[in-house]
Structure formats: C-alpha cells, structure tokens
Amino acid sequence: QSVLTQPPSASGTPGQRVTISCSGSSSNIGSNYVYWYQQLPGTAPKLLIYRNNQRPSGVPDRFSGSKSGTSASLAISGLRSEDEADYYCAAWDDSLSGSVFGGGTKLTVL
Amino acid sequence: EVQLVESGGGLVKPGGSLRLSCAASGFTFSSYSMNWVRQAPGKGLEWVSSISSSSSYIYYADSVKGRFTISRDNAKNSLYLQMNSLRAEDTAVYYCARDRADGYTPSGLDYWGQGTLVTVSS
Numbered sequence: 523q524s525v526l527t528q529p530p531s532a533s534g535t536p537g538q539r540v541t542i543s544c545s546g547s548s549s550n551i552g553s554n555y556v557y558w559y560q561q562l563p564g565t566a567p568k569l570l571i572y573r574n575n576q577r578p579s580g581v582p583d584r585f586s587g588s589k590s591g592t593s594a595s596l597a598i599s600g601l602r603s604e605d606e607a608d609y610y611c612a613a614w615d616d617s618l619s620g621s622v623f624g625g626g627t628k629l630t631v632l
Numbered sequence: 633e634v635q636l637v638e639s640g641g642g643l644v645k646p647g648g649s650l651r652l653s654c655a656a657s658g659f660t661f662s663s664y665s666m667n668w669v670r671q672a673p674g675k676g677l678e679w680v681s682s683i684s685s686s687s688s689y690i691y692y693a694d695s696v697k698g699r700f701t702i703s704r705d706n707a708k709n710s711l712y713l714q715m716n717s718l719r720a721e722d723t724a725v726y727y728c729a730r731d732r733a734d735g736y737t738p739s740g741l742d743y744w745g746q747g748t749l750v751t752v753s754s
Contacts, residue, residue: 559677578742610677612677621679
C-alpha cells in the first residue's frame with residue numbers, strides 16, 4: 523500500500539485531455555513539493571514535473587501539474603499515442619523522513 | 633552528456649550481501665544529491681535511499697533501514713549501495729538517480745541510470 527494514492531489506470535483518446543490524481547496527507551503533499559515521473563515501457567523513469575508545476579526543459583507544455591491541499595494532479599492535454607506510459611507522483615514525507623511514491627497510473631491511449 | 637551507469641547486480645541467496653555501484657559522468661558529481669530507487673518486477677517505483685553532496689544528509693526507506701548503507705566517493709564520481717541481510721522482497725531493478733539540486737529534501741530526480749537487476753533467491 524503506497525503512501526500516496528493514485529488511480530491504477532486512466533485512458534483517453536488522441537487529442538483529449540486527461541488528468542491523473544495523487545492523494546496524500548499533511549506530512550507529504552500537504553507540506554512539500556510534488557513531483558511527477560513518466561515511465562515508458564522498458565525504460566527508466568523521466569522527470570515530468572517538479573515543485574508542483576514546473577516543467578524541466580524539453581518537457582512539452584501539454585503536461586502540467588497542480589496541487590491543492592493534500593492532493594495533486596497531472597494533466598495531459600492533446601493526448602498522443604506516445605504518452606502511453608506509467609505515471610508516478612512523489613513527494614517528501616516529513617513523518618517518514620524520506621521520499622514516497624504513488625503506486626503509479628497506467629495511461630492507455632485508445 | 634549526463635550519464636549514470638549502475639553495476640553490481642546479480643543473483644544472491646537470502647541473507648546474503650551485494651554492493652551496487654553507480655558511475656557518474658557529464659556533470660559535477662560533488663554538487664548534487666543522489667538517490668537509489670528500486671522497482672520490483674511488474675510493480676511500481678519505491679524510493680530506497682538518498683545522500684546529499686557532502687554526505688551530510690542520508691535517509692533510508694523504513695523497508696531497508698539497518699540493512700542497506702548508501703555512500704559516495706566524490707573523488708571517484710561514484711555512488712554506492714551496500715545491501716546486507718537481503719530478502720526475497722528486495723528483488724528489483726535498482727536505479728541510481730540524480731537530484732536536480734543538493735539539499736535537505738529532494739528537488740526532483742532529473743537523470744536516471746538504466747538500472748541493475750538484483751535477484752534474491754535460494
């Protein structure tokens with residue numbers, strides 16, 4: 523059971539906008555930054571969003587992050603087939619003195 | 633070009649030990665915090681441990697505390713994970729990952745190695 527809760531799956535059609543949620547608590551999301559990672563099949567994870575809503579250089583602006591209270595979400599607009607991947611949220615947890623990941627959401631592009 | 637190359641994985645019996653290494657290049661290794669993250673077969677990501685640039689801040693997941701030790705050698709641009717008392721549930725691909733910055737808490741893992749597989753089985 524992961525400390526951060528994500529839906530196990532999400533789906534959308536090309537061009538659509540999808541959102542993936544990440545729920546935590548006051549000791550993690552509620553008091554620290556949220557990060558999002560994309561893991562394409564058979565590859566290492568890639569940083570998509572840092573500090574709640576910042577994109578590293580090279581990440582398309584179709585990807586956006588937001589945070590409110592103890593929850594966060596990743597939005598992907600203009601969905602493309604190459605977006606089919608597993609997505610993970612992460613945050614520092616003050617109670618655990620460590621980083622925690624969500625269980626991951628498998629995004630399917632129909 | 634930033635490169636992180638893990639090595640040292642393999643098959644080990646329960647209760648055994650293994651030392652993973654991560655060779656870094658293409659950036660000033662001594663200026664960044666580093667992490668180990670693992671992924672069991674078919675499962676999600678699990679953060680294992682992190683170490684700040686000067687080794688001042690070291691953290692472990694509860695699942696490995698007391699059994700694993702993270703260390704680094706800035707002169708050799710290398711990160712290590714000493715794993716003792718290994719269990720079947722430690723079976724996973726272990727990734728070395730660079731933090732975007734250096735500090736008390738993470739800033740996002742912006743570069744990852746290709747991973748090294750550790751299998752704990754009798």
